[in-house]
Amino acid sequence: MNKKKRFAVVLAGCGVYDGAEIQETVLTLLAIDKTGSTYQCFSPNINQYHVINHFTGEEMNEKRNVLVESARIARGNIKKLTDFNPDEFDAIVFPGGFGAAKNLCTFAIDGADCLVNPVVEEAVLKSNKAGLPIGALCISPVLIVCVLGKMQVTIGVDKSTAEAIENMGATHKNTDGSDIVIDEENKIVTSPCYMNDASIGIVAQGAENVIKALYGLM
Amino acid sequence: MNKKKRFAVVLAGCGVYDGAEIQETVLTLLAIDKTGSTYQCFSPNINQYHVINHFTGEEMNEKRNVLVESARIARGNIKKLTDFNPDEFDAIVFPGGFGAAKNLCTFAIDGADCLVNPVVEEAVLKSNKAGLPIGALCISPVLIVCVLGKMQVTIGVDKSTAEAIENMGATHKNTDGSDIVIDEENKIVTSPCYMNDASIGIVAQGAENVIKALYGLM
Numbered sequence: 529m530n531k532k533k534r535f536a537v538v539l540a541g542c543g544v545y546d547g548a549e550i551q552e553t554v555l556t557l558l559a560i561d562k563t564g565s566t567y568q569c570f571s572p573n574i575n576q577y578h579v580i581n582h583f584t585g586e587e588m589n590e591k592r593n594v595l596v597e598s599a600r601i602a603r604g605n606i607k608k609l610t611d612f613n614p615d616e617f618d619a620i621v622f623p624g625g626f627g628a629a630k631n632l633c634t635f636a637i638d639g640a641d642c643l644v645n646p647v648v649e650e651a652v653l654k655s656n657k658a659g660l661p662i663g664a665l666c667i668s669p670v671l672i673v674c675v676l677g678k679m680q681v682t683i684g685v686d687k688s689t690a691e692a693i694e695n696m697g698a699t700h701k702n703t704d705g706s707d708i709v710i711d712e713e714n715k716i717v718t719s720p721c722y723m724n725d726a727s728i729g730i731v732a733q734g735a736e737n738v739i740k741a742l743y744g745l746m
Numbered sequence: 747m748n749k750k751k752r753f754a755v756v757l758a759g760c761g762v763y764d765g766a767e768i769q770e771t772v773l774t775l776l777a778i779d780k781t782g783s784t785y786q787c788f789s790p791n792i793n794q795y796h797v798i799n800h801f802t803g804e805e806m807n808e809k810r811n812v813l814v815e816s817a818r819i820a821r822g823n824i825k826k827l828t829d830f831n832p833d834e835f836d837a838i839v840f841p842g843g844f845g846a847a848k849n850l851c852t853f854a855i856d857g858a859d860c861l862v863n864p865v866v867e868e869a870v871l872k873s874n875k876a877g878l879p880i881g882a883l884c885i886s887p888v889l890i891v892c893v894l895g896k897m898q899v900t901i902g903v904d905k906s907t908a909e910a911i912e913n914m915g916a917t918h919k920n921t922d923g924s925d926i927v928i929d930e931e932n933k934i935v936t937s938p939c940y941m942n943d944a945s946i947g948i949v950a951q952g953a954e955n956v957i958k959a960l961y962g963l964m
Contacts, residue, residue, distance in 0.1 A: 542760065542768075543818035550760075550819050554772040554946075561947040582817035583824065590808075599800035600761035601768050603940075606801065722821075728772075729779040 533565040533618040533746060535739075538609060538651065539598035540571070540627030540668075544722070545580035547594070549625030552665050552721050553601050555732045556623050559739040568617075569606040571598035572647045577630035577637075594631050609647050614658035619742045620651070623735075624666020624721055633671040640695040644674050652676065661715040661745035663738045669718045673698040676716075682709040684720030706733035710741050717741040751783040751836040751964060753957070756827060756869065757816035758789070758845030758886075762940070763798035765812070767843030770883050770939050771819050773950045774841050777957040786835075787824040789816035790865045795848035795855075812849050827865050832876035837960045838869070841953075842884020842939055851889040858913035862892050870894065879933040879963035881956045887936045891916040894934075900927040902938030924951035928959050935959040 537556060541547020560567045571594050579590040599606045614620070622628060629636040633644040644652070652675040655662055664672050669681040670689065673696045682703040683689050690700040701709050705726065708719040719734040720726070726734070755774060759765020778785045789812050797808040817824045832838070840846060847854040851862040862870070870893040873880060882890050887899040888907065891914045900921040901907050908918040919927050923944065926937045937952040938944070944952070 544821050547818075549821075550768055551772050551775070551821070554769050555776070557769070558773070558946050558950055561945055562950075581814050582820075582822050583811075583814045585822065593801075596799050596801045600765075602800075603762050603767075603769070604800050604803065727779055728776050732776055732780075 533743065534616065535560045535565055535567045536612060536617045536620040537567050537569050538571065538620065538622050539569055539601060539606070540625060540631045541576055541594045542597040542600045543582050544625045545582055546576055546578060546630065547597055547625055547627035548601060548623050549666055549722055550601055551728055552623040552625065552731055552735060555735040556621055556665065556739065559736040562736070563739055569598065569602040570609045570612050571595040571606055572609045572632070572645055574631065574645065594627065609651055612651050614654045614660050617660060618746050619661045619663065620655045621663035622665065622668035622671065624668045624723065626667070628668040628671055633674055635670040635674065640692040642670065642674050644671055649675050661717065661742045663717045663742050665719055665735060665738060666721040666723045669693065672716060676714065679714040679716050680709055680711040681716060681718040682707070682720055684723035686723060705730050706737055708734065708737045708741055712745065715745045717745070751961065752834065753778045753783055753785045754830055754835045754838040755785050755787045756789065756838065756840050757787055757819060757824070758843060758849045759794055759812045760815040760818045761798070761800050762843045763800055764794055764796060764848060765815055765843055765845035766819060766841050767884060767940055768819055769946055770841040770843065770949055770953060773953040774839055774883065774957065777954040780954070781957055787816065787820040788827045788830050789813040789824055790827045790850070790863055792849065792863065812845065827869055830869050832872045832878050835878060836964050837879045837881065838873045839881035840883065840886035840889065842886050842941065844885070846886040846889055851892055853888040853892065858910040860888065860892050862889055867893050879935065879960045881935045881960050883937055883953060883956060884939040884941045887911065890934060894932065897932040897934050898927055898929040899934060899936040900938055902941035904941060924948050924955055926952065926955045926959055930963065933963045935963070
């Protein structure tokens with residue numbers, strides 16, 4: 529783990545209910561930095577599925593762009609996902625948040641029949657073909673399963689999401705806290721983070737466990 | 747440091763250029779959790795000064811509410827700053843970001859002549875009167891100085907901001923990395939975080955140093 533590696537991190541907006549889960553994203557970036565490596569954030573240049581008022585929980589009559597909002601977490605240092613080249617990276621990571629299931633794919637609306645945004649799908653397929661290990665936190669394993677099918681993942685203990693994952697051809701394993709599931713054959717590492725009732729410290733440890741496991745699959 | 751303490755964290759929106767610096771905020775919450783204590787986020791229920799597109803850096807023709815946007819970082823678990831009662835807390839912390847200098851006070855526009863939002867001013871005055879130690883990251887020391895005047899703080903090495911702080915009656919000390927300045931008499935702890943050119947790991951350490959120092963002033 530002493531060689532500097534390059535991580536691509538794919539964001540789905542900025543906010544748990546309609547975008548990337550902010551805390552999971554920041555703690556992923558921290559884990560990468562703490563292990564001595566570098567990161568580059570990416571996001572698709574598309575409109576959000578919708579905008580949620582995070583104080584009231586109600587939908588707002590607004591339009592927001594996933595790339596523009598993701599840039600808030602990345603402090604402006606973000607690239608369009610169409611510019612992602614797997615040859616320039618050693619691993620790719622998808623933090624969670626509803627944005628992963630509303631903006632990057634349609635899982636929150638369509639369940640096991642979900643469609644993945646074509647740019648996101650291409651990024652996953654190209655990464656897999658190039659042999660990059662893939663990390664997916666919280667709900668985002670659903671989009672990896674939707675693209676690649678058969679694999680073993682975890683999204684925690686949510687029964688209906690786990691069933692949908694199995695209906696898409698993957699195997700689900702229940703996990704708690706900062707546990708991770710490593711699928712060595714398909715080079716996928718997953719951890720439940722805020723899909724379970726977790727503290728920020730648990731999420732930080734889960735993200736760190738995912739990042740550390742990815743080094744072993746490079 | 748083995749007794750559970752209660753931290754109030756005051757947010758100024760969601761995004762470095764027009765709100766709370768997201769990474770500083772998340773890393774402050776993580777530091778509080780890691781030291782075994784609890785936090786409650788607060789925000790004033792006011793409109794942002796403006797909205798910045800964090801991908802292009804340009805102003806957007808939109809209105810956003812500071813409380814509603816802050817709720818994104820806090821995952822909805824946030825209260826109006828008017829509901830803040832210092833008797834229920836052991837310390838209060840202000841993460842940075844331009845929102846601290848645009849929404850919580852007018853420092854970004856008016857410099858040393860800045861005005862502080864009345865609800866924010868009351869929260870600072872009540873905290874100080876109740877003997878709560880105050881933590882302030884990045885640019886947010888300017889608003890504490892604007893309310894309370896004479897004290898010693900740091901915002902890193904930015905010369906014009908340091909001069910404005912001295913013009914408001916405080917003393918500025920240059921700092922680097924995760925350094926902190928502790929003003930024991932006034933119970934103020936400050937650290938430059940992203941006011942300097944820092945990595946996310948440095949900012950995490952700076953936030954942790956501030957939180958740990960606050961325990962010593964309770």
